[in-house]
Amino acid sequence: MGGPSAEREVSMSSGRECAAALREEGFEVVEVDAGRDLTARLGDISPDVVFNALHGRWGEDGCVQGLLEWLRIPYTHSGVLSSSLAMDKQRCKDVYAMAGLPSVQSILADKASVEAAHMMSPPYVVKPFNEGSSVGVYIVQDTANGPPTLAPDMPDTVMVEAYAPGRELTTTVMGDRALTVTDIITDGWYDYHAKYSEGGSRHVVPADVPREIFDACMAYAQRAHDVLGCRGISRTDFRWDEERGLDGLILLETNTQPGMTPTSLSPEQARAVGMSFGAFCRWIVEDASCDR
Structure with a gap:
């Protein structure tokens, strides 16, 4: 849990929640704030399984997965390749395209060029290609006077x-x-505050959408999970333009390390299909591997 990424605080929250739930399930749990001494810490602890509650770079992009593979310690969630593919948003979209999954046009560009001129007609979004939790996202509206000034x-x-x-x-x-489909309702867009603050968003589970859209979300998410080679749990996010029907449903991204905080979506969906948080965490642990 923790680690050095921009999503450190979210990861700390996820780790605390999962550790408490797993203790209630009867596991002996050691909480590790992942730093540069991680290899030594794991050597001292000699765990049977690592529950990977890291989010963001290093914990979600294949890096810590590679370390755990090298140490031959079973770990939860996706492996090296699927983690790195899903975290790299452009390569993830390339995989979507090969699998016939719908997404919107995107390009990678250097920061200076993005600040110098519109890289595509507004409205568009600028964001890091390898972060999560809506960190560093800019929405450039069609009323914008010019390109964004980035942090x-x-x-x-x-x-x-x-x-x-x-x-x-x-x-x-x-x-x-x-599991199911959630409709996320916010006053603005689903930013970091809306994701992790109490009352920042409202979740309708299961989503009140036409059956065709509900079924498509379920099928697309499973296909994305499979073609990326994910294991354990993943969560795929969508945007749906109601006026366009099924043609208006597109994939935004697939998360191989979904949040496990009190306001997180995946535990909420597990509860909606009858699985307690503790049972959800237990299933994730029992699915752990370092061989696939």
Whole structure:
């Protein structure tokens, strides 16, 4: 849990919640704030399984997965390749395209070029291509006078993506089973505050959408999970433009390390299909591996 990424605080919250739930399930749990001494810490602890509650770079992009593979310690969630593919938003979209999954146009560009001129017609979105939790996201509206001025800590290469209007939907996949669809309702867009603050958003579970859209979300999420080679749980996020029907449903991204905080979507979806948080965490642990 924890680690050095921009999503450290979310990861700390996820880790605390999962540790408490697993203790109630009868596991002996050691909480590790992942730092540069992680290899030594794991050597001292000699765990049977690592529950990976890290979010963001290093914990979600294949890096810590590679370390755990090298140490031959079974770990939860996706492996090296699927983690790195899903975290790299452009490569993830390339996989979507090969699988016939719908997404919007996007390009990678250097930060200076993005600040100098519109890289595509507004409205569009600028964001890091390898972060999560809506960190560093800029929405450039069609009324904008010019391109955005990005924060100094934005990476040198960013993603510029056509803006997808509509409702925010999401589906968790648990192994070979898509759980349900959530409709995320906010006053503005689903930013970091809306995701992790109490009352920042309202979730309708199961989503009140046409059966065709509900079924498509379930099928698309399972297909994304499979073609990316995910294991354990993943969560795929969608935008749906109601006016366009099924043609208005597009995939935004697939998360291989869904949040496990009190306001997180995947535990909420597990509860909606009859699985307690403790049972959900237990299933994730029992699915752990370092061989696939």
